[in-house]
Amino acid sequence: MTAAIKVAGLVKQYRQARALDGVDLEIRQGEFFGLLGPNGAGKTTLINILAGLARPTQGSAHVMGFDVARDYAQSRRALGVVPQELVYDPFFTAREVLRVQSGYFGIRDNDDWIEHVLHNLGLTPHADKNMRALSGGMKRRVLVAQALVHKPPVIVLDEPTAGVDVDLRQTLWQFIRSLNEEGHTVVLTTHYLEEAETLCERIAMLKQGRLVALDSTRNLLARRHDHQARFRLDGEPPAALGLKRGQGICWQYGFKEYVELENLMAGLRAEGIKVLEMQLIEPDLEDVFTEIIQNA
Secondary structure (H helix, E strand, O other), rough: OOOOEEEEEEEEEEEEEEEEEEEEEEEEOOOEEEOOOOOOOHHHHHHHHHHOOOOOOEEEEEEOOOOOOOOOOHHHEEEEEEEOOOOOOOOOOHHHHHHHHHHOOOOOOOHHHHHHHHHHOOOOOHOEEEEEEHOOOHHHHHHHHHHHHHOOOEEEOOOOOOOHHHHHHHHHHHHHHHHHOOOOEEEEOOHHHHHHHHOOEEEEOOOOOEEEEEEEEEHHHHHOOOOEEEEEEOOOOHHOOOOEEOOOOEEEEEOOHHHHHHHHHHHHHHOOOOEEEEEEEEOOHHHHHHHHHHHH
């Protein structure tokens, strides 16, 4: 099966700065894929190349088998991109914006799909308002709708929930998940790593233009074998037990094997210290991300 996105040996040089440094990546059709990295890692540069907004210095990029340089029209039609920036035309209503966007792709009589997108993004009550009158969150929803108006098989979401409220996040993810279940490929970049952990099947991590990790979310989480326990105690434990002061009145303890936790509890009993509260904390994607980026 043709890959939804395939890049090979991708390099992008901006004078003295190399934004992408030989990236090889293949994303399968129907995947919900996470593209993560710190600021300046090259995520947006990669997206811009896929969207035809920037040309690679070296290497190739394909969307649904179409070369983004040679087959620009076909590759662009196969892709819907939600950008980070709030870019909008202040002279149209939300519904008019979507009709104009449809026209860019040569699509007529698209009103049924436009109404479907407006409804699923909670935009129907605001569809006939001028874009200038919409809140930042509503403008963000219109950007998502614009990316979906031509029914692209590949959807790229570049920080789609940055600075927006919980209601938009829930509405957006419910709709995007339904599209993914229907077969659309979704690529997500986000600094909200809990979103990536919950939504994405596979994750790639970039640092300074290089791919430093690529694996399933489950396998990445399994790389961290350490655990954390948080305690509230009725006394101060001796330093020999290995507990560290956490936030407020809590103590934290790191361990790899659960027998270590059993030994700690025995040590606390021997000191006459009672455990008032205990919480086990499993490693999450943020822990894994921090470790990989720091060591890459």
